[in-house]
Amino acid sequence: MPPVKRNNIPLIFLFGPTGVGKTALLDSLFSEGFSVINADSKQIYRHLDIGSAKPEPELVARIPHYLVDILDPWEDFSVGQFVHRADEAVEDILSQGRIPVISGGTAFYFKHFLYGLPESPKSSPEVRFFVQREVETHGQEWAYRRLEEVDPLSAAKIHRNDTYRLTRALEVWEATGRPLSSYRVPSVPREGLKPLIIGLTRDKEELAERIELRVELMVEQGLMEEIDSLLAMKATPEWPGMQGIGYQEYFTLKREGQWSLDAFKALIVKNSIKYAKRQMTFFRSIEGVTWMNPEETESIQALVDDYLS
RNA sequence: GGGGAGGUUCCCGAGCGGCCAAAGGGGGCAGACUGUAAAUCUGUUGGUUAUUCCUUCGAAGGUUCGAAUCCUUCUCUCCCCA
Numbered sequence A: 001m002p003p004v005k006r007n008n009i010p011l012i013f014l015f016g017p018t019g020v021g022k023t024a025l026l027d028s029l030f031s032e033g034f035s036v037i038n039a040d041s042k043q044i045y046r047h048l049d050i051g052s053a054k055p056e057p058e059l060v061a062r063i064p065h066y067l068v069d070i071l072d073p074w075e076d077f078s079v080g081q082f083v084h085r086a087d088e089a090v091e092d093i094l095s096q097g098r099i100p101v102i103s104g105g106t107a108f109y110f111k112h113f114l115y116g117l118p119e120s121p122k123s124s125p126e127v128r129f130f131v132q133r134e135v136e137t138h139g140q141e142w143a144y145r146r147l148e149e150v151d152p153l154s155a156a157k158i159h160r161n162d163t164y165r166l167t168r169a170l171e172v173w174e175a176t177g178r179p180l181s182s183y184r185v186p187s188v189p190r191e192g193l194k195p196l197i198i199g200l201t202r203d204k205e206e207l208a209e210r211i212e213l214r215v216e217l218m219v220e221q222g223l224m225e226e227i228d229s230l231l232a233m234k235a236t237p238e239w240p241g242m243q244g245i246g247y248q249e250y251f252t253l254k255r256e257g258q259w260s261l262d263a264f265k266a267l268i269v270k271n272s273i274k275y276a277k278r279q280m281t282f283f284r285s286i287e288g289v290t291w292m293n294p295e296e297t298e299s300i301q302a303l304v305d306d307y308l309s
Numbered sequence B: 001g002g003g004g005a006g007g008u009u010c011c012c013g014a015g016c017g018g019c020c021a022a023a024g025g026g027g028g029c030a031g032a033c034u035g036u037a038a039a040u041c042u043g044u045u046g047g048u049u050a051u052u053c054c055u056u057c058g059a060a061g062g063u064u065c066g067a068a069u070c071c072u073u074c075u076c077u078c079c080c081c082a
Helices: A022-029 A057-062 A079-095 A107-115 A125-138 A140-150 A152-157 A163-176 A204-221 A223-232 A248-255 A261-284 A297-308
Strands: A012-015 A034-038 A099-104 A196-200 A289-292
Touching: A012 A022, A012 A107, A022 A057, A022 A099, A022 A297, A034 A079, A079 A099, A079 A107, A099 A107, A107 A261, A125 A140, A125 A163, A140 A152, A140 A163, A196 A297, A204 A223, A204 A261, A248 A261, A289 A297
Parallel strands: A012 A099, A012 A196, A034 A099, A196 A289
Antiparallel strands: none
């Protein structure tokens, strides 16, 4: 039985932009009686340890972690799989009498875990590939006009330049014969789900400094060696795992002939800061978040205690 | 000392008499987000009493109905010859 059926399951969400200090907080506040479910779309991959800022093995050994290292970096993953697996993890954790903490930076995962998945079907790789080729051969304009015909509602919501969403909408149409917009999308949290949602935030400048330091540290810890070993596995920029910040920059700079370690670090910092901003934008749209600075451990502790009592 | 190129809005960079508050890119800010989401995409970015007026294209002066665009002098930067 998925936890959806149960009422008022204790569940803590811990979200924050990259570099805000989630892992440190886990260590200090959730080491006793809690288990962590990773909600970070890159930390699910094996071999992406340093670049994805995965928690130290030592921490993982002390606090049980779910959904870390479950796939190889060339394998596809999706929100759907996340929600299903996270539901299972929640069950498992509760059955052990522990409290689940969903922690990570992928707001999209949080959102759909909280509200439940849309009714639209999961992606079909074959159909997607077919549609991608159609869009390539006939062009973006053609694709958009086609969507306007088969699914005007989606067309109105999707910008004509948004290849990604355009492709998905056409994919759903091709695969099911139904417009994407005909599938219901949940707008309220799932039944019985009343999590404590802690949003971690920090001053912009401070966050940027932390990101710079962290990138420096990643390189010291062997980010280049990690990339080398991925390349030895024949990693390409198309691998889902390689689209993470800290990896994509390697391919970008090599492709542009602009490679240097300094340029690499600078680009990672820049992309991380921009990503942090997008994360905040997304997360601000989720209701019921209690925003805290990770330094305020006592207040957060009090918040958690109060929620669990 | 001589010759050449150039100084444009936060940055890079286009514009080279009116259609220029000034293309494009970057960055900033704001936003979207229906199974790839560390992805993908959008808006905005001199001030304002806001379909108007003001300030802005190194500085000062000039030509012109009108200048970032033409002329003069000054100033700074880069390159070449000494």
